[in-house]
Amino acid sequence: MPSAPRRSPATAQRNWIEAHNSAERVDASAGKEALYRQAARLGVRGRSSMTKQQLVDALRRANTRGTATART
Structure with missing residues (x-):
């Protein structure tokens, strides 16, 4: 983890x-x-x-959705 998030509150780190x-x-x-x-x-x-x-295509879509959701 980069230093900026490491210094951030626990929620930001998570x-x-x-x-x-x-x-x-x-x-x-x-x-x-x-x-x-x-x-x-x-x-x-x-x-x-x-x-x-x-399956490959569905997994790629699922990963894209999961990443987008985690970043919001």
């Missing part, structure tokens, strides 16, 4: 950590099972009927 830790990397070369488990952790709906590419 927000900074959440914003920077919320996005998991999406490894498009990972197996479908690994992508499915990651989708389950993120609560992606409809994951059981998705293809591998659809």
Whole structure:
């Protein structure tokens, strides 16, 4: 954590950590099972009927949403 957030109040520190830790990397070369488990952790709906590419796309969207939410 950079020094400015480290000197900030606890709430600001928590927000900074959440914003920077919320996005998991999406490894498009990972197996479908690994992508499915990651989708389950993120609560992606409809994951059981998705293809591998659809899972990758859904995970990227979920990460973008999670990061945007954490930064507000």
